[in-house]
Amino acid sequence: MEKRKVLVVFFLGVLSSYSSHCQNLKSEELKSLTNEKFNVAFTNLHHFLKLQNDGNYRKQIDQNKHWCDSVFTKLNFKTQTIKTDGAPLLLAEKIYKKNFKSILFYLQIDGQPVDSSAWSQPDPFTPIIKELKNGIWSPIKIDSNQNIYDDNWRIFARSASDSKGPAMSLISALQILQKQNINPQYNIKVIMDFQEELGSPDLPKAVLENKDLLSAEMLFIMDGTRHLSNLPTLTYGARGITTATIKVFGPKYALHSGQYGNYAPNPVFEAARLISSLKDERGIVQIPGFYDGVILTARDKQLLATIPENNDSLIIRLGISKSEEVAPTYQEALQYPSLNIRGLKAAYTGIEVRTLIPEDVIIEIDMRLVPETPAERQLELLRNHIMEQGYHLVDSVPSSEDRATFKKLASLNTE
Template sequence: MKNWKALVVFTMCILTSYSSHCQILKGEELKSLTNENFNIAFTNLRHFLKLQNDGNYPEQIDKNKHWCDSVFRKLNFKTQTIKTDGAPLLFAEKIYKKNYKSILFYLQVDGQPVDSSAWSQTDPFTPIIKEFKNGIWSPIEIDSEQNIYDDDWRIFARSASDSKGPAMSLISALQILQEQNINPKYNIKVIMDFQEELGSPDLPKAVLENKDLLSAEMLFIMDGTRHLSNLPTLTYGARGIATATIKVFGPKYALHSGQYGNYAPNPVFEAARLISSLKDDRGIVQIPGFYDGVVLTERDKQLLAMIPENNDSLNTRLGIFSSEHVASTYQEALQFPSLNIRGLKAAYTGKEVRTLIPEDVVIEIDMRLVLETPAERQLELLRNHIIKQGYHLVDSAATSEDRATFKKLAAYEYRIGSKPFRTDMDTDIGKFLNSALEKVFGDDIVNMRTTGGSQPMAPFIQTLKIPAVSIRIPNPDNNIHGPDENLRLGNYREGILSCLAILTEPLP
């Protein structure tokens, strides 16, 4: 009996030791696991990309939500739907040990609307693998059992990079660890958003109402493009966004330019003068107070200067002669609010062009925000600037009385989207993620203070009081939001590897 008990104790010690050893994997072991499982991970990504995912359509949301729910249940996560006034959210959780701390992962599942006619393939939701050959991207056929892929091949489909590719990187890593019977040293929570591209309108209220459910030590965001160097990237903040629509009114209806030219003013010229008043020829916004509050410390500038960039190379890549003069470098420019004309419409062009004086001009504006420049302030500054240019503003349509009373007449509408956020780079979350990624990438890691784009993370940070960092996976030239969106296969491979490194890193 004593010998039997001793054998049991010895066996348990061996198993405990083996289990503990399996939790701490070296970089080369993680790379081998990634490569051995890449074929199935790539196949799963292609299946996921076949699901249409425009957040404007409930039936598309439901199909993606069902797919995600099934995947996480197979990973032995408990899932539940978080109902909102609009589109639902999906929550998944796996408790490895009750006394472990929790990490919350954010996944974006929806994508931008598509114009199929603008793509180089018939269906943006039928993924196509392509290689760059003779100056063009050409489709290639691959065997379903193939396990050797060129890292420079790309998969073209809507949401390949933004952001089903990053989501599948995490899912694939979890599947690999499950197969290897390896458990993270922390519990995992996942929140899935199906209307990120619409500004996640119901997310703030949902986070507030479910803050105990979502509580965690840190938030990892599986969304966003890498730095221009295409090195593994961690981003500690994002700019917010506010949009405005200005409609400059002309005559009651479009007029024949021959009969009324030289008599009826064309609103395009007034709109052009208004647009030109927004920025000077150096690209600096001329709205008083627009940049107020933004100050970069010497430490901020030091951290920004560590990012590998060259202005001349960037200008050549973008095809521009020179940059605007808001800041001296690209990274510093991202720390300031921006004002952009994102759309302009008046009458007709191309084959539809005709000799008319248009009845109105529509100017679509987006403003990216930083912590020091809240949306409400920036929108009010813009509104006041328009008024100072001599305009009388109405809410929507101009009445006959308005037209008879005011020489310059415009409608002004606005919408506030995601709020900006920023996490201190010199804190535990940054140290944890850098320690994890250094196992597999060494020093080739880019830490960015903020990204130029927007992400709906402020509700988590403000309500849950936790730091957030975006783990960037897609290649920077992925045609995000546009036709021919793509994901480089090497980036997807490194995305899975990044997630494995993070999931096997013990929390500080």
């Protein structure tokens, strides 16, 4: 909870740093403002988190959009809907002076789809405060009127950190400034995206079609992982992403292992060999050319080394024995593209497990990108690598002729 206060203080500083009314405010005074309004901010966050926000559902999008519209309207922002071919975007703007420079803030409002059964609480959208006891996060009851919270407490709810928490930090800072009659020496624009977890399918086109509306001297993206030190952080770049789905085909339909085991090949084994070919035991991607173009100079490494991180404590915190060997430190590792298996599916597990040879295996991949490794190149390298492993790639379901001709069959979907 205290960490959320730190974020609010941080944005108070950002928003008021060049205000003649506020330029003499000390850090302690900013903290005092935050503490004074903390209960209001927490209550607002609590209500915000209760709104389901799966970007696949238009009703949920509309509910969150209405909430955001109401909040920024009360802040005396002018709001307008940016229509797209899919889900709408919401823009809020406040002009303090016409000759001021503008900051454009990007807020992610949606969250990833949620499996309620996997949460150790009745409802992922009912925020619960928990503390760590004997290695288990346990709910605690607090007085809603109290203004003191333990630094080790956490809010458990869908999107609490990714990314309604950061959005509420900005909103809370704006509310405090409004209450104190403090005007930043920036004009502020806020663009709200309700399908970020779906890849923001309509955002690029909307940006191109609304260049004047969204123009600003600075762009501030309220999304991303907090730094390991837990200090408020300005990050000047982030790795991009591209995704792919590989489907490895086996028999035409699932077969009983008692009848066809030792005769019909199980595609899981071929899929396992393909997956194994993507990385070696050190965690280094084995696709030829995958890291081409990424060069860190001695000066780059020196600067990265000044960032406060401790690899030993990070390894303990993550519960791993050692890190992969793409780079010697966490910060250096972020400068390279990565390849991740984000999901696997083959037949059934758990109480639904059956004695089957499955008809296919689905491998979901994400690749994180850096400026030197554009998505188109990385996807083409992946395609070439799959074919180098002996696979014949088909567009959808293989034909009978394909099945009769090729031992290894797969499809690659990069949309």
